[in-house]
Amino acid sequence: MASPLCIRGGRILDPVRGIDRVQDLWIQDGKIAGLGEDAPADVRSNKSAEVIQVPGAIVCPGLVDIHVHLREPGQEEKETIETGTRAAARGGFTTVACMPNTSPPLDDRPRIEYVIRRAEESGLARVHPIAAVTVGQMGERLTEIEDLVDAGAVAISDDGKPVRNAELMRRALELTRRLGVPVIQHAEDPDLKGDGVMHEGWTSTRLGMKGIPDAAESVMVARDALLAELTGGHVHVAHVSAARSVEIIRRAKARGIKMTAETAPHYLILTDEAVEGYDPRTKMNPPLRSAKDRDALIEAVADGTLDCLATDHAPHTEIEKDSDFDAAPFGIVGLETALGVLLKALVEPKHLSIPELILRMTANPLRVLGLPGGTLEAGTPADVTIFDPARRWTVRAAEFASMGRNTPFEGWELKGLVLLTMLGGKVTYRAQPLEVSAR
Numbered sequence: 001m002a003s004p005l006c007i008r009g010g011r012i013l014d015p016v017r018g019i020d021r022v023q024d025l026w027i028q029d030g031k032i033a034g035l036g037e038d039a040p041a042d043v044r045s046n047k048s049a050e051v052i053q054v055p056g057a058i059v060c061p062g063l064v065d066i067h068v069h070l071r072e073p074g075q076e077e078k079e080t081i082e083t084g085t086r087a088a089a090r091g092g093f094t095t096v097a098c099m100p101n102t103s104p105p106l107d108d109r110p111r112i113e114y115v116i117r118r119a120e121e122s123g124l125a126r127v128h129p130i131a132a133v134t135v136g137q138m139g140e141r142l143t144e145i146e147d148l149v150d151a152g153a154v155a156i157s158d159d160g161k162p163v164r165n166a167e168l169m170r171r172a173l174e175l176t177r178r179l180g181v182p183v184i185q186h187a188e189d190p191d192l193k194g195d196g197v198m199h200e201g202w203t204s205t206r207l208g209m210k211g212i213p214d215a216a217e218s219v220m221v222a223r224d225a226l227l228a229e230l231t232g233g234h235v236h237v238a239h240v241s242a243a244r245s246v247e248i249i250r251r252a253k254a255r256g257i258k259m260t261a262e263t264a265p266h267y268l269i270l271t272d273e274a275v276e277g278y279d280p281r282t283k284m285n286p287p288l289r290s291a292k293d294r295d296a297l298i299e300a301v302a303d304g305t306l307d308c309l310a311t312d313h314a315p316h317t318e319i320e321k322d323s324d325f326d327a328a329p330f331g332i333v334g335l336e337t338a339l340g341v342l343l344k345a346l347v348e349p350k351h352l353s354i355p356e357l358i359l360r361m362t363a364n365p366l367r368v369l370g371l372p373g374g375t376l377e378a379g380t381p382a383d384v385t386i387f388d389p390a391r392r393w394t395v396r397a398a399e400f401a402s403m404g405r406n407t408p409f410e411g412w413e414l415k416g417l418v419l420l421t422m423l424g425g426k427v428t429y430r431a432q433p434l435e436v437s438a439r
């Protein structure tokens with residue numbers, strides 16, 4: 001039996017169980033041993049216990065991000081599973097689900113197994129691969145979905161692109177319904193998107209840039225709501241950006257349709273006006289939209305229409321992102337700024353309490369994928385995040401663990417510093433200095 005570990009002085013948040021109080025958290029053999037007096041007496045009286053003092057900090061279940069691009073295999077110049085999961089740990093995340101638009105895509109069993117194996121070797125986060133819906137993500141022929149789920153895929157998606165063909169989407173939903181996994185849709189009508197580079201509105205007109213209307217997203221969300229109803233399958237809408245999409249999802253849920261959805265931190269704090277400087281680090285797909293859309297998204301996160309938050313962490317090389325706005329690829333990194341940005345976007349203006357935010361970053365995303373966890377219940381793996389909600393820090397992309405430096409938040413002062421991230425009782429990230437003592 002290894003020495004127990006005690007996290008002392010922190011505010012324990014376990015929103016699933018309604019726990020919010022200052023208490024000791026005991027960890028033993030990689031698992032949660034218990035809170036305060038509930039931990040077994042032999043653990044609490046163990047003379048060799050290590051104590052980490054975290055007064056004023058929040059101690060919560062490890063954060064979960066179900067939408068990241070780890071770029072491996074094939075695009076290791078952008079990110080690897082090792083660097084991506086190191087970034088996750090630094091951002092307070094212990095679990096991520098990675099998208100299949102690698103090169104080649106995750107459309108067969110060996111590649112799913114490869115991702116799982118590489119992630120285990122790195123040991124920095126639980127990585128759940130998402131398999132492609134169609135072979136090569138070409139939108140023509142379904143992958144061996146059952147085999148891919150059997151290999152460990154937790155969902156299927158052609159993210160980066162939509163599943164454009166409604167009949168293929170229907171069959172994917174019928175198959176996945178039986179397997180109990182969602183189809184994650186990058187909701188976008190490619191014809192409406194055209195070669196747009198930013199949100200279609202006043203700003204795009206003024207800047208003389210090609211726009212992407214909000215309907216490019218919303219028509220696909222509406223179609224998928226109908227297909228989910230037709231099949232009884234589960235559609236999860238990735239990175240919702242538009243007020244109209246929110247309205248459709250809200251109505252679909254009210255009708256009992258199995259539709260869940262996420263949005264990303266940047267859509268909750270930035271609008272298309274951020275594009276005014278033509279900075280490619282404000283270019284992502286879907287694009288930053290209007291203030292009205294941003295406000296609708298915030299309301300939808302608060303009322304639960306949007307189930308969870310996910311970063312859409314999309315690293316690119318500096319050369320790619322240094323090109324001019326039109327030529328630059330879509331996408332920004334998000335793992336290392338998510339918590340700070342979300343505290344600023346949602347908690348500071350009092351749209352959400354901290355426990356409500358944590359729920360949307362832990363148990364809720366896991367539930368979308370049908371996975372257990374997201375709690376500090378005794379006996380569960382000790383995936384724990386500790387952060388100081390009052391501590392200020394400045395975003396410096398040069399300090400990121402991610403290979404991607406493409407963030408629109410460079411130089412921002414944020415509150416909420418991750419102090420320690422723990423995966424199955426093992427520390428995967430520790431900020432300096434953090435006081436550790438023997439008991």
Ligand SMILES: [Zn+2]
Nearest residue numbers: 159160186238
């Ligand atoms: Zn996408």
